[in-house]
Amino acid sequence: MIDYIKGKVDRLETTEVVLEAFGVGYSLQISLNTYSALRGQSDTRLYVYEQVRQDAATMLYGFSSCDERDIFMLLLGVSGVGGATARAVISAYSPSELQDIISSEDTRALKSVKGIGQKAAERIIVELRDKVLSLGVSGGSSNDIVDGITIGAKKELSNEAISALTMLGYSSQQAHKAVSSIIKAEPDLPVEQVIKKALKAL
Template sequence: MIGRLQGRILAKHPPQLLLDVNGVGYELEAPMSTFYGLPAVGETATLLTHLAVREDAWTLYGFIRERDRALFRALIKVTGVGARMALAILSGMDAARFAQCVEQEDATALTRLPGIGKKTAERLIIEMRDRLGGVMIAPGAALPSAAGQPASGTTTADVVAEDQALADAVSALVALGYKPPDANRMARAVDDGAKTAEEIIRAALRSVNPV
């Protein structure tokens, strides 16, 4: 079992990222709660991991907080909740907000997340009640990693980068379960031309399910 990786970030295309660990490139999938805390491409990052083994694929998931990994592992044990839905939940709200929804039986907030209908929300509330204790006592602080993003400018290259950021944000929202028209609308509604892909995604998700 691979439980932790430290290496240089080669690429970030939410929800996928590529990490170079001593010359070996590891492809990981991660929730937006992890992407928000990652440094820039080329910098070093440390990630806690969960390896999911199926007959047709081995998939590695990355997290910067033990609490997020613990919640992910608890969620995929819930009937009808797979890894993709777990990533969508962790992208739309942090562990503390999810715990609050469960404790307050706020199914409405959960149904704002992609792929979660009323029945699934109610099942999450029922099945996660007894599992939240182990999740919330897990360390919540992010693992230390280098940070830093270049400032935005107004050159032609920056304009191209801004267009790419919007495209990447839309692609990520679709990968998280939103329909393409909804993903496009959400991203464009919050894009001011100066945000990174991660910032657009964060703002779009908050517009759907504000804290």
């Protein structure tokens, strides 16, 4: 089992990073929180979760903190929650925010994430309420390190946000409408914040 990979950031996208370590490039699926943590970094260490799919292919997920990986693994343990849905949840909320949401039984916040309905939200709360409290998740969010790069009128960043949302399961039309509305209202938001707001609005 791979616990973590330490290496050079070869390619970074909103939903994926390629880390090069000892001449091998590892493709890891990432959340928006991890994306924020990696921006501007040339070398990093990501904690890893290996998921073996039904077709025997292995999917690697990378996390900037153990807290995020722990929350992701707990979510996977809930019936009906797969890797894509778990990643959408940890993209919408930081580990500390999720701890608060689950502890306070805020089903509405969970239901704002694509793939989470009323029953799934209730299952997450019932099954994870005690477990998240025992994790000792630290306060604060990885969003605190965002470097201030803004979207403004830059079309490429708008496209990046739309691309990330489609990767998370939304249609291009849904993503475009949500992103356009958010950028119009708050033109100086960094791309990951636009995506987070869109995830909660869609």
